[in-house]
Amino acid sequence: MKKYNFIIIGSGIIGLTIAHAIKARQSDARILILDKEPGEAYHASGRNSGVLHSGFYYTADSLKAKFTVDGSRAMKAYVKAKGLAINQCGKLVVAQNEHELGQLDELLRRGQRNGSNVRLVDETEALNIEPNVKTFKRALYSPDTASIDPKEVCAALKEDLTKIGVEFSYNTKYLGRSANIVQTNQGDFEAGKTINCAGLYADKVAQDFGFGTKYTMVPFKGLYLKYTKDKTAINTNIYPVPNLKNPFLGVHFTRTVTGDIKIGPTAIPAFWRENYNSTGGFSMDEMSEVLFYESKLYLTNAFNFRSLAHEEARKYNKEYFISLGASMVKHIDPKGFTEWTKPGIRAQLLDKKTLSLVQDFVIEGDHQSVHVLNAVSPAFTCAFPFSQYVVDRYVFI
Numbered sequence: 233m234k235k236y237n238f239i240i241i242g243s244g245i246i247g248l249t250i251a252h253a254i255k256a257r258q259s260d261a262r263i264l265i266l267d268k269e270p271g272e273a274y275h276a277s278g279r280n281s282g283v284l285h286s287g288f289y290y291t292a293d294s295l296k297a298k299f300t301v302d303g304s305r306a307m308k309a310y311v312k313a314k315g316l317a318i319n320q321c322g323k324l325v326v327a328q329n330e331h332e333l334g335q336l337d338e339l340l341r342r343g344q345r346n347g348s349n350v351r352l353v354d355e356t357e358a359l360n361i362e363p364n365v366k367t368f369k370r371a372l373y374s375p376d377t378a379s380i381d382p383k384e385v386c387a388a389l390k391e392d393l394t395k396i397g398v399e400f401s402y403n404t405k406y407l408g409r410s411a412n413i414v415q416t417n418q419g420d421f422e423a424g425k426t427i428n429c430a431g432l433y434a435d436k437v438a439q440d441f442g443f444g445t446k447y448t449m450v451p452f453k454g455l456y457l458k459y460t461k462d463k464t465a466i467n468t469n470i471y472p473v474p475n476l477k478n479p480f481l482g483v484h485f486t487r488t489v490t491g492d493i494k495i496g497p498t499a500i501p502a503f504w505r506e507n508y509n510s511t512g513g514f515s516m517d518e519m520s521e522v523l524f525y526e527s528k529l530y531l532t533n534a535f536n537f538r539s540l541a542h543e544e545a546r547k548y549n550k551e552y553f554i555s556l557g558a559s560m561v562k563h564i565d566p567k568g569f570t571e572w573t574k575p576g577i578r579a580q581l582l583d584k585k586t587l588s589l590v591q592d593f594v595i596e597g598d599h600q601s602v603h604v605l606n607a608v609s610p611a612f613t614c615a616f617p618f619s620q621y622v623v624d625r626y627v628f629i
Contacts, residue, residue: 243402245382253616257623316388355367428602465493
């Protein structure tokens with residue numbers, strides 16, 4: 233049986249950057265990263281929008297606020313040092329009415345507290361930034377927002393880690409644990425400490441170790457629709473004012489690292505954890521559990537889930553979905569949206585007692601194991617400083 237100082241479950245961005253932070257602190261550490269998939273970043277880390285956020289959405293007392301600004305800088309520095317692609321496209325958050333102007337003011341206050349480079353602009357300046365934008369009186373401008381290729385970043389990290397001795401075991405499914413033994417379909421491994429970065433299954437792994445008992449995962453499907461007519465319709469990311477009571481940012485325009493334009497994502501309640509399509513990854517047990525909690529949310533209308541579910545279901549109607557994006561610009565050809573991108577699933581943690589979606593990152597652990605339970609957006613942006621925090625606060629204790 234092979235022995236390691238650290239076994240990391242999951243090779244998404246957080247698993248990779250935690251390994252990176254451990255090696256920076258303890259260069260001779262023996263680390264194994266295992267993943268049930270054939271390669272790194274197979275799920276959320278490789279399917280997200282690629283947007284590096286600027287830190288103005290999050291309340292000042294949150295870990296998201298703590299790490300987003302520094303995380304964006306660190307990720308940009310890594311991307312540039314590795315010669316990877318980046319699109320410094322910026323972001324405009326647009327308002328549609330007087331009420332949303334007040335929400336823009338709140339986003340500005342949050343951004344200023346969090347050290348984010350943001351400012352309010354009037355309609356004239358907004359049009360100078362993006363000639364196609366449509367906003368009510370004002371918009372919030374974030375010049376530091378950028379886009380990268382998340383799969384390219386994760387591949388570069390995997391290559392770096394391999395060079396410094398980190399081992400990878402793919403097609404290796406976690407089955408359970410006994411004391412400090414991690415059991416998989418490829419045999420057993422002994423860990424000095426197990427670090428759980430299992431994304432959609434982080435709660436299940438944590439519960440094997442006695443953690444995460446108050447939580448369950450409720451998956452939400454994210455779909456983007458690509459504008460294939462041309463790449464010149466918009467030059468910057470355009471977002472609506474979000475509902476600050478839930479963690480979703482609404483349908484928006486994204487300029488990708490390659491200059492492509494897409495709208496999305498949806499936040500459609502999924503029926504099982506890897507419900508990318510009608511059959512893939514299907515599990516009756518998972519569907520029963522997910523539907524149980526989604527039914528409770530629907531019946532109790534916790535955090536206005538009933539309206540959210542109805543609204544998100546409407547987005548399967550392509551014309552309606554396009555109209556949400558079109559409302560933020562002066563001109564767009566609805567027929568130019570022709571291609572759905574690869575769907576993603578948001579691994580959203582739910583507090584089973586309060587029936588509330590957990591907004592911030594959640595980490596639990598002890599001297600034997602560490603569990604990253606809620607690494608949702610903007611986890612990719614935050615990855616480097618967040619992982620350093622996990623290593624300093626939870627791994628080396």
